[in-house]
Amino acid sequence: MTGKTPRTVLVTGPGGAGRTTVAAATALAAARRGDRTLLLCADPAGPGAVLGTAATTAAGVEPAEVTPGLWVARVDPADYFRTEFLALQERAAAALDMLGARRLDGEELTELPGAEQFALLQALRRAAAGDWNVLVVDLPPLREALSVLALPERLRRLVGRLLPAERQAARALRPMIAQLAGVPMPAGWLYGAAARRDEELAAVQALIGSPATTVRLVAEPGPAAADALRVARDGLSLYGLRVDALVPNKVLPTDSSDAWLATLAAQQQKCLDGWSEEYGGPGSAPGSGAGSGAGWPLREVRHLGRDPRGLDDLAGLEALADLGPDLGPDTEPHPDPWWVEDRREEDGLLVWSLPLPGAVKADIGLVRRGDELLLTVGPFHRIVPLAGALRRCTVSGAALTDGVLKVRFTPDPGLWPRTP
Numbered sequence: 001m002t003g004k005t006p007r008t009v010l011v012t013g014p015g016g017a018g019r020t021t022v023a024a025a026t027a028l029a030a031a032r033r034g035d036r037t038l039l040l041c042a043d044p045a046g047p048g049a050v051l052g053t054a055a056t057t058a059a060g061v062e063p064a065e066v067t068p069g070l071w072v073a074r075v076d077p078a079d080y081f082r083t084e085f086l087a088l089q090e091r092a093a094a095a096l097d098m099l100g101a102r103r104l105d106g107e108e109l110t111e112l113p114g115a116e117q118f119a120l121l122q123a124l125r126r127a128a129a130g131d132w133n134v135l136v137v138d139l140p141p142l143r144e145a146l147s148v149l150a151l152p153e154r155l156r157r158l159v160g161r162l163l164p165a166e167r168q169a170a171r172a173l174r175p176m177i178a179q180l181a182g183v184p185m186p187a188g189w190l191y192g193a194a195a196r197r198d199e200e201l202a203a204v205q206a207l208i209g210s211p212a213t214t215v216r217l218v219a220e221p222g223p224a225a226a227d228a229l230r231v232a233r234d235g236l237s238l239y240g241l242r243v244d245a246l247v248p249n250k251v252l253p254t255d256s257s258d259a260w261l262a263t264l265a266a267q268q269q270k271c272l273d274g275w276s277e278e279y280g281g282p283g284s285a286p287g288s289g290a291g292s293g294a295g296w297p298l299r300e301v302r303h304l305g306r307d308p309r310g311l312d313d314l315a316g317l318e319a320l321a322d323l324g325p326d327l328g329p330d331t332e333p334h335p336d337p338w339w340v341e342d343r344r345e346e347d348g349l350l351v352w353s354l355p356l357p358g359a360v361k362a363d364i365g366l367v368r369r370g371d372e373l374l375l376t377v378g379p380f381h382r383i384v385p386l387a388g389a390l391r392r393c394t395v396s397g398a399a400l401t402d403g404v405l406k407v408r409f410t411p412d413p414g415l416w417p418r419t420p
Contacts, residue, residue: 012145013218023138029321031069214244
């Protein structure tokens with residue numbers, strides 16, 4: 001293990017846009033540059049069809065080298081669910097025996113809905129702990145991918161609320177309480193399991209939030225993709241995810257003499273012009289992007305006239321070779337996209353700011369509960385713990401100005417330190 005977070009590229013986009021192709025080409029480019037690279041695929045079929053026949057048998061759960069410097073592994077929800085359920089059953093053996101429950105065998109277990117997301121998180125944790133310079137992840141379609149990437153933070157909050165760490169101190173009293181009450185108390189493994197899960201989720205959350213991690217969006221130019229990207233931008237901003245590139249895939253040639261093909265190409269070009277104006281611009285460095293309100297570099301991938309197959313086809317997608325200037329795992333931390341402006345001397349306020357480029361006022365919701373702020377942007381939600389200074393304030397207003405949400409906090413005289 002290197003002990004360092006690998007340069008990580010999370011590849012997603014609307015369904016059918018060619019995510020697996022872009023992910024495989026990105027990973028191959030990194031490997032041929034000399035980086036020890038892992039391509040992790042969430043698609044049950046794996047990347048074998050894209051990488052070619054030599055890689056078809058290499059898309060197992062454990063990483064397998066398919067070409068010098070490039071390893072491939074596949075997420076297996078069924079294997080994950082079976083392993084986790086059997087382990088839980090074993091840890092709860094005493095309670096199950098007391099209830100007379102009949103044990104389940106691994107052969108009769110099939111995964112439940114939601115196993116895919118948890119299996120992907122587990123695979124990310126294992127990959128982050130591996131000896132990789134570059135990790136490329138072929139994520140599910142865009143909306144599902146955003147939900148998965150937000151999951152570690154949400155789960156850690158839920159576990160912390162249901163099984164707070166301070167309650168674990170009472171474990172020493174449990175045997176005595178059980179004797180007095182005449183009934184068995186919850187087993188200590190419940191708190192131990194919660195602590196282990198929190199540690200695992202923290203590792204995944206650290207990988208997702210690392211300055212060396214970016215999102216690469218893949219979309220086939222057209223109205224449906226344009227709508228999906230516009231909605232996704234809200235989620236990317238809210239979750240603090242950084243985009244290193246928008247990859248318009250399957251771009252048709254503009255010089256065709258075929259009238260039908262020329263019409264389709266013209267429609268694509270109109271969409272590309274709109275994307276360039278809406279998303280493009282400076283901000284080509286990963287670490288800018290949705291989280292900071294800067295532009296997304298556009299890297300067009302031309303249509304080959306067929307589905308890419310094999311290493312030679314993937315190597316020809318030159319637009320995907322650049323991972324940006326923060327290629328290495330020693331990347332400097334990126335600026336926090338959320339900041340607090342101290343305006344007490346001017347108007348007695350603290351102003352908490354969050355860039356939300358493209359957001360619409362009507363789609364934004366804001367509720368304070370205790371020391372947390374519940375944020376809603378379109379279909380996306382996030383619960384954010386307030387900084388210490390803001391906890392001693394009351395929310396006095398909010399406004400969306402030039403793509404930045406500014407929440408005004410007024411210091412509470414009863415809680416704010418008095419000045420002489």
